[in-house]
Structures are given as C-alpha cells and as structure tokens.
Amino acid sequence: MNETDAQATRPHTGRRRNEAAHRAILDAALHLLAESDGTPVTIDAIARAAGVGKQTVYRWWPSKGAVLLDALTDRADQDVTDHPDTGALRTDLRAFIGTTFDAAQQSTTASALRTLVREAARDPHLAELMQAFTATRRDALHDLLARGRERGELADHADLDLIVDQVYGVFWYRFLLGHGPLDPAVAERLADTLVAGNDQPGAQAVRRR
C-alpha cells in the first residue's frame, strides 16, 4: 500500500556506485579483447584485471557479450568518422570504404572486433546487439549511395542494398578469413568498379555497343 510512498520519499540510500570500477571494467574488457589471440575472453579474467568482483560486472551488464560490445562501442565512439559530402559519388565512396578498411586495420580494434564476432557466434544476445551495430553502418552507406543516385551518378534501378552488401561483404569476408588485403588500393578498386557497374542505363547502352 504505502510502498509507492516509501519509494517516492526515499529515492536512494546506501552506498553509491563506483564509477571508477565501471571504467576499470570497460578498460579491462577492451584490453583483454585486444590482447586475445583468439582465445575467448572470460568474465573472470575481466573482473580480475579490473580488480573487481564478478558480481559487480553482472550488476551492470546482463551478460558477457554486453560488456564486450559496450567496451568496443565505447572505443568506436572515440574514432567516429563522418563522411563529408564531396559532391561526387566516386570520391565519397572511396573515402567511406577506405576509412572503414583503415579503422579495422588498427591492431587493437581489429583483434577486439574479431574476438567479438567469435563471441557473437555463441551468444545470441550479443549477436542481436551486433546486428543493430552493423545495421547503423549499412544505413550510413546506403544514404551516401542514395545521394549519388539523386545526382544521377547511379542508375535509377540500381540495387543500393546489394551495393552496400558488396562493400560490407568483402570487408567482413576478408577481415575474418584474412586471405586477401584490405588496403587503400583495394578500397579504390572496389569503389570504382561498383560505380562503373551500376551507372546510368544510357551509358551502359553506349558501352555495350
């Protein structure tokens, strides 16, 4: 009956949260994620490295995956790169792809990302979180392409979703398997052939002559 009243009059008592511990956990998680040579990162290891009890980790995050993703996005937010509109699709696309490739070459980010994907494969909750993460990136690229199409640099019927997936498909495929390079030269070739393959129908008709 009076519970609501009691809560209203007593918004908080007891010891406050320790923000230092919160940061220490994120830092330790990112560090271990980066150090990891493919070995899964354990919650025990994170807690120990952060000098924190395991229960403190689970008080703030619902699962191991949530901690790891939080650690990575915390870092990704630091090097957010927005892609200015250069006015030409080819240059916009080259810049976008090049930046994406570069960001993943950073050794810390790279090995963290690889480990994270591995964890996502066995943790449905983390997989869902990562889906949302990648969807955001896809949307950004899709917008860039839509701008180009409005300027007439792509055919009206061009399948923008497919182009997006060709970019991220190549990226993840090479990133995870590591059988081919992800350097600026590849970024340029990829951007150029995508533009060339999806340009105006009129131009295609001429070419097919």
Next chain:
Amino acid sequence: MNETDAQATRPHTGRRRNEAAHRAILDAALHLLAESDGTPVTIDAIARAAGVGKQTVYRWWPSKGAVLLDALTDRADQDVTDHPDTGALRTDLRAFIGTTFDAAQQSTTASALRTLVREAARDPHLAELMQAFTATRRDALHDLLARGRERGELADHADLDLIVDQVYGVFWYRFLLGHGPLDPAVAERLADTLVAGNDQPGAQAVRRR
C-alpha cells in the same frame, strides 16, 4: 628391431571396424546440425543419436568440429554442381552465383551450415578445415573469371580476387545476417553489375564519354 617384421606379418587382428556405426555417426551429426536452432550440437547428443559410445566418435575423428565438417562435406558431395562453360562470362557467372545461392537455401543445408560456422568460431581446428573448404570454392569461381578474361570479357587489369570476394562476401554476409534476400534475381543483378563494372577499358572509356 623386429617390429617392422611383426607388423608386416600381422597386418591386422582383433575385431574389425563397424562401418554401420561410422555412417550412423555422420547421419546423426548431419541431422542434429540441421535440427539445431542455433544451440550448439554436442558430441554426447551425436553419440546418443547414433547409438554409439562417445569414445567411438573420438576414435575416428580428432575433434567435434571434424565430425561436423565431415558430415557436411559428405552431404555437399552429394549435390556437387560443376558449372559448364557456356561460352559467355555473364551466363557462366549468373549460373554459378545462382547455384551457390540455391544450394544454401535448402533448409537442411542452410541450418547445418549456419551451425557449422558458429562452431568454427570457437574451434580453431574446424576453422582451419573450413578455410580449406571455402578456398576450393573461391578457386572454382576464379577459374571461371579467368576464362572470361581470356575471352576479353573482362579488363586485363581486372582484380579477379576482388570480384570473387564480392560474390562470396555478399553471399556469406547475407546468409549469416539474414537481412537481405539471396534469390535468383539478386544473383542475376550481382553477376551483371560485376561484369559491367570490370569490363574492357575501351568500353569504359566510351561509357565515360
């Protein structure tokens, strides 16, 4: 000293291998792989479904991953599709991509393949085996493209490896994330834009006119 002689004179004694058990294990593995709703397939479950002791599984395969991959390739060998040379790159490529997409839409194969990838993420040995598996597929596609380039349907400087990775990149990216279709229409569009984006420099010059 005489060990070699002893082995030569006594090539085998004792109870023979039970081929029925061998098949039962592969069948059970494939079945569970296909049934699995993302839950990892356990060796215990395979052994129990095959009516076999766990040790019997480990006598023939070095790890869980090896059993699973063997089960899948055993099936994949059944629907081996060789891609005849139609004489035109566009049609060859359309057929190759279409077949690849189709094969993965088979619900049994699809869920087995998905589970297998998930397992590979945590099992380095299986990951290595799958690398070899995918490399074979990449080579086949690369050959197909090389034939087209020799006929002058692709630019001399076209990056065949990049084209291959665009195909398999899109495939795996959509297959695993499931955010976009992998139907015949997509296969055709992908084939067409790849050919258009990597054709003869002369044609490109005309187009850019």
Next chain:
DNA sequence: GTTTGCCGAGACTGCTAGTCTTGTCAAGCG
C-alpha cells in the same frame, strides 16, 4: 550509530569437450 545497498572475494551450479575405465563382443590364430 543504524539502515541501506554497493563492493571484492570466492564458493557453487550447470553445461560441455575431451579422456579414461570397464566390461563385452567379434575376428583371427594356433
């Protein structure tokens, strides 16, 4: 100075890969 609730430490449960043990059974050999 008492209550409340966060904290570190670590015990505990439940699950799975892979190994080891035990008793059984089939195939060859003398």
Next chain:
DNA sequence: CGCTTGACAAGACTAGCAGTCTCGGCAAAC
C-alpha cells in the same frame, strides 16, 4: 576350442567457463 587383439557401448571423470549466490566489509544517508 580357447586365447589374444582390438573395436565397441556405457558412463565416470577432469577441466574450463557463464552466470548465481553468499558473505563480510564499507560508505552514504538519515
């Protein structure tokens, strides 16, 4: 026929990890 060899089913066992639970300590509010 009886012995040896090695595959077999069943299942106990070890080791590692996610997530929960418990406990004594400590800091903030009242």
